[in-house]
Amino acid sequence: xxxxxxxxxxxxxxxxxxxxxxxxxxxxxxxxxxxxxxxxxxxxxxxxxxxxxxxxxxxxxxxxxxxxxxxxxxxxxxxxxxxxxxxxxxxxxxxxxxxxxxxxxxxxxxxxxxxxxxxxxxxxxxxxxxxxxxxxxxxxxxxxxxxxxxxxxxxxxxxxxxxxxxxxxxxxxxxxxxxxxxxxxxxxxxxxxxxxxxxxxxxxxxxxxxxxxxxxxxxxxxxxxxxxxxxxxxxxxxxxxxxxxxxxxxxxxxxxxxxxxxxxxxxxxxxxxxxxxxxxxxxxxxxxxxxxxxxxxxxxxxxxxxxxxxxxxxxxxxxxxxxxxxxxxxxxxxxxxxxxxxxxxxxxxxxxxxxxxxxxxxxxxxxxxxxxxxxxxxxxxxxxxxxxxxxxxxxxxxxxxxxxxxxxx
Numbered sequence: 001x002x003x004x005x006x007x008x009x010x011x012x013x014x015x016x017x018x019x020x021x022x023x024x025x026x027x028x029x030x031x032x033x034x035x036x037x038x039x040x041x042x043x044x045x046x047x048x049x050x051x052x053x054x055x056x057x058x059x060x061x062x063x064x065x066x067x068x069x070x071x072x073x074x075x076x077x078x079x080x081x082x083x084x085x086x087x088x089x090x091x092x093x094x095x096x097x098x099x100x101x102x103x104x105x106x107x108x109x110x111x112x113x114x115x116x117x118x119x120x121x122x123x124x125x126x127x128x129x130x131x132x133x134x135x136x137x138x139x140x141x142x143x144x145x146x147x148x149x150x151x152x153x154x155x156x157x158x159x160x161x162x163x164x165x166x167x168x169x170x171x172x173x174x175x176x177x178x179x180x181x182x183x184x185x186x187x188x189x190x191x192x193x194x195x196x197x198x199x200x201x202x203x204x205x206x207x208x209x210x211x212x213x214x215x216x217x218x219x220x221x222x223x224x225x226x227x228x229x230x231x232x233x234x235x236x237x238x239x240x241x242x243x244x245x246x247x248x249x250x251x252x253x254x255x256x257x258x259x260x261x262x263x264x265x266x267x268x269x270x271x272x273x274x275x276x277x278x279x280x281x282x283x284x285x286x287x288x289x290x291x292x293x294x295x296x297x298x299x300x301x302x303x304x305x306x307x308x309x310x311x312x313x314x315x316x317x318x319x320x321x322x323x324x325x326x327x328x329x330x331x332x333x334x335x336x337x338x339x340x341x342x343x344x345x346x347x348x349x350x351x352x353x354x355x356x357x358x359x360x361x362x363x364x365x366x367x368x369x370x371x372x373x374x375x376x377x378x379x380x381x382x383x384x385x386x387x388x389x390x391x392x393x394x395x396x397x398x399x400x401x402x403x404x405x406x407x408x409x
Contacts, residue, residue, distance in 0.1 A: 007184055010038035011191055018195030025060070025072060027199040031166070031192045032062035038188055039152065039181055041168040046156075046192070047078075048164040054080050056164065064171070066146035082138045102154035102166075102185035104177045107143040143169065152177040154189035158197055166192055214264060215271030218287035223297060226285050227343040230299040234333055234340065241340070242306040242332035244296040244365070245350040246274070246313070247358055250324035251292040258322065266322050270294065273320070277313040281306060294326075295350075303334030303367075310365040318363060328365040329353025335369030352378035 014034035021027040028046050036044035043063040047056045058076040061069045070076070143151060149172035156163045166189045170177070177185075210222035218226075230241045248270055255263040267288070274294055278286035284298040296313075298306055310328055318325040331349035333340050340346050349368040356374055357366040368374040 007038065010034070011187065014038060014188060015191050015195065018192070019198065021195075021199065024199055024203060027195060028060040029062055029071075031195060032060050035166055035185070035188045035192065036063045036168055039168045039177070039185060040170070041152075042171050042174070043146075043148065043169045045167045046164065047167065049080065049162055050077075053077075056080060059164075069146075078138075102152050102182040102189065104150060104152050104179075104182050105139050105143070106150040106176055107140060107148065107172065109140055147172055149174055150176045152182055152185045154182075154185040156189050156193050156196070158193050163193065163196070165189075212271075212288040215268055215288050217271050217275065217294070218285050220287070220289045223285065223287045223289065223295060224343065226297055227346065230297065231340060231343050231346065233299060239299055240302055240332060240334040241346065242296075242298045242301065242303060242330065242334065243346050243350040244298075244306065244310045244313075244328060244330050245289075245347075245354045246294045246296075246317075246326040246328045247354055248292040248294070248317070248323070248326055249358075250322075253324075254322050262322060266320065267292070269320055270317060270323065270326070273316045274313065277309050277316065280309050280312075303330075303332035306330060306332055306334075307365060307367055314364055325363060327354055327358035327362065329355065329357050329368070329374075330365050331368040335367060337369040337375060348378045349374065 014031070017030035017034050018027050021030050032044040032046045036042070041063065043061070043065065045061050046059045048059055049055075050057050055077045056079075058073050058078075061071055061073065061076075065071070139151065139153075143149065146169075148169040151167055151169040154166040154168075156166055166185065168177075168185065210219055210225075211217070212219045227241075227243070230239070233239045234241045248267065251263055251266065254266055271286075271288060271294070274296065275286045278284040278296050278298075281296070281298045281301045283300060284296050286294070286296055288294050296306075296310070307330060310330055314326055314328050317323060329350050330353055331337060331346050333346070337349055353366040353368045353371065353374045356362075356371060356377065357364075360366070366374065368378070
């Protein structure tokens, strides 16, 4: 009973660790480490079956890693024809009315089943299938190459389909996994599947929270978070931070004349143009702030590079059907705009530049630091209650007058 109690506690601990993870990577790592500890292994990996590419991709390597094994590898993949169990073995088992079970392999080859050892559906689960014998040398070679004596491999099934596999290994000289270990690995794989499913649902919720539903671009919340991080980087190491704010001209006219469906299509099409142009700036974030207002946030590229991309953006926007171009303002720490110690300051300068572009009906971007009026405009309060400027982070005394909504333009 003591061993059963310990394994029950291990299952609970694994489930709790995965539930506490806030990111997919954290979830994968918790799954691998939890399974490794529960099975008394020294190393564990979690892999996903990418059907479209016909490969197993390693998501995480945990525990005592061998030379060349990264914790979160970018491109550690294995063709499924070299490790076919994830496809052939599972399909054969399900066709026989059973459930997928784990199997054990050693550096000397697959473990033969004990007398009478068979899973549901009549298929043994130890690796003695004829078709598996033709491929087991791949795992055997991997075990030997990395100084491991044995492994247990447990299929992970998610939403009724083979999702990937959980792999736990022990070093050479340690006891070989047995049938009871394989059965327990099957239980752990089911717990891992439940944790991954929960993480995927949470990730979808997070994605919705930071995505504009109409255009699929990032939303204002995402911009605020990324801009705070970018400004902090700028303060730490001087990295150039640039913010491009665009107001789509004539949206109200399009809505009133052609209907909101046409207006929405215009917003979507401009969002696509913005995304395409933003891709020219490595790592840039393209976002819809709300209403007819969009932005690009770049960390790293120089100010001239950002201005060139924004200029092309204006040109492409002018070609959109029903569109009337955009009013575009830019604020970049690569230009002489003074100290930028907060996101509010950069937003205020970009807003002021955009305001200047709109007032002048400019077909090109207006750039803070290159237009003498922009900085003065950003730092001055509104002239009257009828001044419709909306400059984010405006001076406190002007806040009530200049704050509004994107639809105010």
